[in-house]
Amino acid sequence: MTRKQRRAGFIAVGLGILGVAVGLVLFAMRDNIVFFYSPTEVAEKGIGPGTRFRLGGLVEKGSVEHTGPATIKFVVTDLRKQVTVSYTGLVPDLFREGQGVVAEGAMSPDGVFTADSVLAKHDEKYMPPEVAAALKKSGRWEEGQTKSDAGKPVAQ
Amino acid sequence: MIVELGHFALTLAFAVALVQMVVPMIGAHRRDAGLMAIARPAALMQFVLIAMAFGALLFAYLTSDFSVKVVAENSHTTKPLIYKISGVWGNHEGSMVLWVFILSLYGALVALFGRNLPDGLRARVLAVQASIGVAFLGFILFTSNPFVRLDPAPFEGQGLNPLLQDPALAFHPPFLYAGYVGLSMAFSFAIAALIEGRVDASWARWVRPWTLGAWTALTVGIAMGSWWAYYTLGWGGFWFWDPVENASLMPWLVATALLHSAIVAEKRGALKSWTILLAIFAFSLSLVGTFLVRSGVLNSVHAFATDPSRGVVILCILVFFIGGALILYGWRAPVLKAEGLFAPLSREGALMLNNLLLAAAAAAVFIGTLYPLFLDAIGGPKITVGPPFFNMTFAPLMVPLLCLVPLGPLLKWKRSDLVAATERLMGAGVAVIVVMLIVLAVKTHGPWLAALGMGLAxxxxxxxxxxxxWRLGLFSVPLAESFRRARRLPRASWGMAMAHGGLGIVVAGIVGMTAWRQELVTALKIGESAELAGYTLTLEQVGMRQGPNYEALVGVIDVKRGGRDLGLMLPEKRRFPVEKQEKTEAAIRTNGFSDLYIVIGDDNGQGAWTLRAYENSLAPWIWAGAIIMAAGGVVSLTDRRYRVGAPARARSRLAAQPAE
Structure with missing residues (x-):
């Protein structure tokens, strides 16, 4: 093999691996991206059962009830529309009524959002940025209610 | 007073860094020894000044001086001593001070131990280091000053986020930063080499120990973070593909690639410009990592800064260093002539494949981490890229790499034949088959893929x-001869074997945890029992306990297995009244092969307590393996060939041991 052929070979291998990586990324992107919706968007978009997404909003005060030994039901609201969520498992330390929450899962045929994970990754000072943005969009929430809005809200 | 001195010292350090950035660079250009000589005392001076500033900040925390804003916002008199210390870097401002402190420490080390470096190279390296220092010190002084006073001073502080009040997390940032900043050394060497237009074996030999040190610290830092997430977040997972975790994984992947390509650059003079590029990328990703985590772009416990004006400065620093380095690279890299030719099937070829796969994996993680941010920035929909994405992209790139790991060190430089190398791995092949058969026989539940995973481990x-x-000639020469060879084997070879073996143990842990973990979510009344993986868990009692700055709800759970009483496990849910937060403290019982992991939740309103329990197979191996990998890095660092002042001996040793 001449030097040139050898170099061409290396470049081919490099491009091959790059191609595989790009293919993997594109393929994984198609199926494994989870969108974030507020209760209003869920109603507007008419999201059917089976589609995984993240639902964010505030846990409505007085809505948390224990329906099974380790199952709870609560209502997520953006102060305009509501979605009922059912979740089996331990809620995170920061889960509280009246506070921001993000749940991941899918709608059930009965219109209840069945979550397999509940996140409340903010502390007392913050609200999850997606939730803050969703609430602002719903127009029922004033800036400055929490100290969160200093940062640019982004999906995490 | 001391706080003002700290502020003053930091300002002086900024001035010294400015001098150190400009003067030695001009000196190196004009070959003026006098100007170049300024670099060393300046680097030492910068270190002393920043150490004083860091000390002043530490003093403010230790004495709970709440007239200092960051102390008031992040500390409290009742906080245990260790968290008063770790509180220094538990916020944006303090963590930046820690960052420059470590940066100046590395600079001082080059100044002290870099005597056998060529004068020009040393002056340029220290000047580039100083330019990083200037950027960060400027950033601290102008946008994130930790020495700002409050007037009037509050009577009591606001406390530290309870999630950060944890021994593993207290020392996670220093290790992580030692890694991030350590890569700045590789970066400075790369920039200096580009300016000089010369990369030779001694350059690569100089870069290797710094990269290795940084890699070791990064490995420990990541392992600590993952361990913390495992036992505090209450989900019992070890890796969540959270952007914050990815931010530290990306530099690690590139540093690993750099570690391997620098070997080729040193021993064979090939892959030179690629090595330089990796050094630039490794540090660039460290910068991205630092800022991604600290700037508040990501929503997590790590995001302390919420001031958007900082974001602009951060962006400028990123653009200047990354963009500037890449432009310089594009301009100067063609000057670097590659020397060593090699066949595709050779040690160089294997290391190159290693580099390609690691770089591709880092790129996949990069896209998954930053794509959602990018989409949001351009006003697109809000999306999340979760674990399935990373599992589907990262794993297929890692598996071929892992398959090749044992083969690489057995190939010869330049040109090798596969048969000889595979013959030496016959024993390993047998071990794989035995392990796979044992796994298939013993583990009746779980996916069959797990057997392959354990085989890979x-x-x-x-x-x-x-x-x-093979190196020691075990099984082929008398034991005494093997022993003699063992004593003469370079430490780097021991280190490499430890790192590669440790990686295997990590893989085993990950496979065990992914394939065989068993979960139980239930609610128990006092006296009730539940079963999990052969364990019987009985909730005996629930009580309260008073901690130093929290009160804890404690579940008393009796654990039995096959009639044998294994004692009590005490999961806690801690409430921190100052911070008004709760924190889960899982109870973990390990036997070296699996963890029993219990978390207690809330009263479910019907007189029962929610419990979540896991049996995590092989979980402890993940961190044990990571520690072995890091230990391999340390052992490798003690190799004489890296040691300064022993170049002559190193050369004779190289001649005696051509196959490293």
Whole structure:
């Protein structure tokens, strides 16, 4: 093999691996991206059962009830529309009524959002940025209610 | 007073860094020894000044001086001593001070131990280091000053986020930063080499120990973070593909690639410009990592800064260093002439494949981490890229890499034949088959893919062992001769075997945890029991306990297995009244092969307590393996060939041991 052929070979291998990586990324992107919706968007978009997404909003005060030994039901609201969520498992330390929450899962045929994970990754000072943005969009929430809005809200 | 001195010292350090950035660079250009000589005392001076500033900040925390804003916002008199210390870097401002402190420490080390570096190279390296220092010190002084006073001073502080009040997390940032900043050394060497237009074996030999040190610190830092997430977040997982975790994984992947390509650059003079590029990328990703985590772009416990004006400065720093380095690279890299030719099937070829796969994996993680941010920035929909994405992209790139790990060290430089190398791995092949058969026989539940995964882990561990055995001539020469060879074997070879073997143990842990973990979510009344993986868990009692700055709800759970009483496990839910937060403290019982992991939740309103329990197979191996990898890095660092002042001996040793 001449030097040139050898170099061409290396470049081919490099491009091959790059191609595989790009293919993997594109393929994984198609199926494994989870969108974030507020209760209003869920109603507007008419999201059917089976589609995984993240639902964010505030846990409505007085809505948390224990329906099974380790199952709870609560209502997520953006102060305009509501979605009922059912979740089996331990809620995170920061889960509280009246506070921001993000749940991941899918709608059930009965219109209840069945979550397999509940996140409340903010502390007392913050609200999850997606939730803050969703609430602002719903127009029922004033800036400055929490100290969160200093940062640019982004999906995490 | 001391706080003002700290502020003053930091300002002086900024001025010294400015001098150190400009003067030695001009000196190196004009070959003026006098100007170049300024670099060393300036680097030492910068270190002393920043150490004073850091000390002043530490003093403010230790004495709970709440007239200092960051102390008031992040500390409290009742906080235990260790968290008063770790509180220094538990916020944006303080963590930046820690960052420059470590940066100046590295600079001082070059100044002290870099005597056998060529004058020009040393002056340029220290000047580039100083330019990083200038950027960060400026950033601290102008946008994130930790020495700002409050007037009037509050009577009591606001406390530290309870999630950060944890021994593993207290020392996670210093290790992580030692890694991030350590890569700045590789970066400075790369920039200096580009300016000089010369990369030779001694350059690569100089870069290797710094990269290795940084890699070791990064490995420990990541392992600590993952361990913390495991026992505090209450989900019992070890890796969540959270952007914050990815931010530290990306530099690690590139640093690993750099570690391997620098070997080729040193021994064979090939892959030079690629090595330089990797050094630039490794540090660029460290910068991205630092800022991604600290700037508040990501929503997590790590995001302390919420001031958007900082974001602009951060962006400028990123653009200047990354963009500037890449432009310089594009301009100067063609000057670097590659020397060593090699066949595709050779040690160089294997290391190149290693580099390609690691770089591709880092790129996949990069896209998954930053794509959602990018989409949001351009006003697109809000999306999340979760674990499935990373599992589907990262794993397929890692598996071929892991398969090749044991093969690489057995190939010869330049040109090798596969048959000889595979013959030496016969033993490892047998080990793989035995392990796979055992797994299939013993583990009746779980996916069959797990057997392959465990086989891969065995391949790595046994491969590392048989590689060493071959070098020592075990099984082929008398034991005394093997022993003699063992004493003469370079430490770097031991280190490599440990790192590769440790990687195998990590893989085993990950496979065990992914394939065989068993979960139980239930609610128990006092006196009730539940079963999990052969364990019987009985909730005996629930009580309250008073901690130093929290009160805890404690579940008393009796654990039995096959009639044998294994004692009590005490999961806690801690409430921190100052911070008004709760924190889960899982109870973990390990036997070295699996963890029993219990978390207690809330009263479910019907007189029962929610409990979540896991049996995590092989979980402890993940961190044990990571520690072995890091230990391999340390052992490798003690190799004489890296040691300054022993170049002559190193050369004779190289001649005696051509196959490293």
């Amino acid at each position: 065995a391949w790595l561990v046994a491969g590392a062992f048989f590689e060493l055995a």
